[in-house]
Amino acid sequence: MERILVIIPTYNERDNIRDIVPIVLSKADNIDVLVVDDNSPDGTQEEVRKLMEVTSRVNLIARPGKMGLGTAYVEGFRFALENGYELIIEMDADFSHNPDDLPRLIEESKKADLVIGSRYVDGVSVVNWPLKRLLLSYFANLYARIVTGVPVRDLTAGFKCFHRRVLESIDLSKIHSDGYAFQIEMNFYAHENGFKIVEIPIIFIERRLGVSKMSKRIIKEAFFLVLLLRLKKIRRFLKKLFGVK
Numbered sequence: 001m002e003r004i005l006v007i008i009p010t011y012n013e014r015d016n017i018r019d020i021v022p023i024v025l026s027k028a029d030n031i032d033v034l035v036v037d038d039n040s041p042d043g044t045q046e047e048v049r050k051l052m053e054v055t056s057r058v059n060l061i062a063r064p065g066k067m068g069l070g071t072a073y074v075e076g077f078r079f080a081l082e083n084g085y086e087l088i089i090e091m092d093a094d095f096s097h098n099p100d101d102l103p104r105l106i107e108e109s110k111k112a113d114l115v116i117g118s119r120y121v122d123g124v125s126v127v128n129w130p131l132k133r134l135l136l137s138y139f140a141n142l143y144a145r146i147v148t149g150v151p152v153r154d155l156t157a158g159f160k161c162f163h164r165r166v167l168e169s170i171d172l173s174k175i176h177s178d179g180y181a182f183q184i185e186m187n188f189y190a191h192e193n194g195f196k197i198v199e200i201p202i203i204f205i206e207r208r209l210g211v212s213k214m215s216k217r218i219i220k221e222a223f224f225l226v227l228l229l230r231l232k233k234i235r236r237f238l239k240k241l242f243g244v245k
Contacts, residue, residue: 001030002086004106007076008035009069012042013093021051021058023099024091028106034059034079035093036072069158070182074175077167088162097159101202105161113166113195114187116152117159122201129206140222144184147226149233150191153199156180156222162190169193180222188229192236 006024010017021033035048037060051058061075073090080088087109091097101117108115119125120141126134137156144155160183170189177185190197 003084004028004031004087004089005076005080005083005085006031006033006089006091006102007073007080008033008091008093009072009076010035010037010040010044010093011066012040012044014040014042014044014047016093016095017044018047018051020093020095020099021048024102025055025057027099027102031102032057032059032085034061034076036061036063036076038063038066038068038072068178070175070178073182074172077162077172081164081167086164088164088167090158090160090162092158096205098202098205101159101200104200105159108198108200109161109163111196112198113163114190114197115161116154116157116187116197116199117202118152118154118157118199119202119204120153121199125201125203127203127205136219140180140219144222144226147230148184148188149230150184150188150197152187152191152197155184155187158183159202159204163195166190166193166195169195177225178221180219181225184222185225185229192233 008017008020017035024033025031035058037045037048039062045060045062048058048060052060061079063072077088087106089102089105097117105115105117120138124134124138141153141155145152170186170193175182175185187197
């Protein structure tokens with residue numbers, strides 16, 4: 001069986017992590033979990049270490065401070081590649097991503113290189129968001145899709161399954177974005193490198209415990225990153241057109 005790694009970045013997710021990890025592991029015997037924690041002051045790491053005493057299928061990267069979602073996933077991707085995992089899944093700790101959808105992501109990966117659990121591929125499937133945030137997310141994805149040209153309806157989704165070949169094709173040392181921008185950037189490079197991307201519908205439920213990590217800085221970063229990616233796409237086209245190295 002293919003080895004599968006579910007990467008869960010955390011900051012102050014003690015109560016959620018103790019519940020979600022056993023559920024994730026129960027979905028298949030070939031699933032391992034990697035928690036990447038940014039030195040949570042609430043004792044998240046201690047909860048993960050308790051789980052590690054019970055099973056070798058749980059791993060922890062303990063980082064020295066709050067360094068952001070993007071770099072957490074990059075460290076997780078490197079861990080996965082170095083340790084021979086074939087499928088690498090991104091997932092939130094707060095149950096906004098339903099662990100019951102993991103088998104669907106894994107099954108769909110037989111037909112695609114990158115599978116995205118999408119909130120917008122089958123209408124709008126978001127629960128417990130205020131209208132303002134829903135509209136911001138929906139139109140931000142529309143903007144990103146139009147400007148980058150990546151044919152994905154939920155470019156900012158954080159529930160996704162990569163084949164290792166996708167991650168191996170991307171220079172992870174050059175990925176420095178965070179939050180929504182990170183998700184857009186990874187999808188952009190996967191598409192530009194010619195990989196097949198498929199979206200499957202999920203129901204996204206707002207976190208049940210803890211506080212959302214979204215901020216104005218994250219939104220601003222995503223807005224300008226989309227423009228930068230468009231410029232990169234234009235430069236690549238011009239290089240091919242005129243044969244410039």
